[in-house]
Amino acid sequence: TDERGKQLDLIDTQPKNAKEIIAAARSYKKFQITRMAALRKEIEKRKIKDVLLTTSSCAGLCSREPMITIEMKDEPPVKYVDLTPEKIKEILDKHISGGKIVTEYALSVGSERVL
Numbered sequence: 641t642d643e644r645g646k647q648l649d650l651i652d653t654q655p656k657n658a659k660e661i662i663a664a665a666r667s668y669k670k671f672q673i674t675r676m677a678a679l680r681k682e683i684e685k686r687k688i689k690d691v692l693l694t695t696s697s698c699a700g701l702c703s704r705e706p707m708i709t710i711e712m713k714d715e716p717p718v719k720y721v722d723l724t725p726e727k728i729k730e731i732l733d734k735h736i737s738g739g740k741i742v743t744e745y746a747l748s749v750g751s752e753r754v755l
Contacts (some may be wrong), residue, residue: 659736660692660711675706678725682732689695691736710735716750 663676676695683691699707704721709730713716718741720731727745734742742750 658690658692658713659688660694661736662709662711663693663695663706674749679708679728682729683736686732688732688736700753701747707747712739718746719748721747 659733661679663679672749676693680693680703683693699705699709699719701707701721706717706723708723708728708731709717709719718735720742723745727742731742731745734740
């Protein structure tokens with residue numbers, strides 16, 4: 641509700657089955673220029689739709705970079721580490737397009753929140 645008590649409609653800005661790929665790197669600018677461009681190109685090449693590609697700064701695991709976290713609706717987030725261009729292509733094909741986690745590259749599945 642707003643300050644007058646009027647009910648507000650919420651606008652969902654993400655597509656219904658959106659997938660979010662969050663790329664983390666300690667050298668944000670370098671990562672954004674090189675690897676993000678390559679990742680974006682691979683997504684476009686595969687004609688993958690409904691993907692939100694974002695970046696973050698250091699995720700606290702510098703020794704395991706480059707890394708990405710994939711978040712899909714109604715599924716736990718998956719953090720992939722020690723990535724190469726070949727591994728990223730496989731993750732796009734198997735996880736983003738195929739819906740199957742690539743366990744050999746995954747560091748964690750699920751929330752990292754402390755309860």
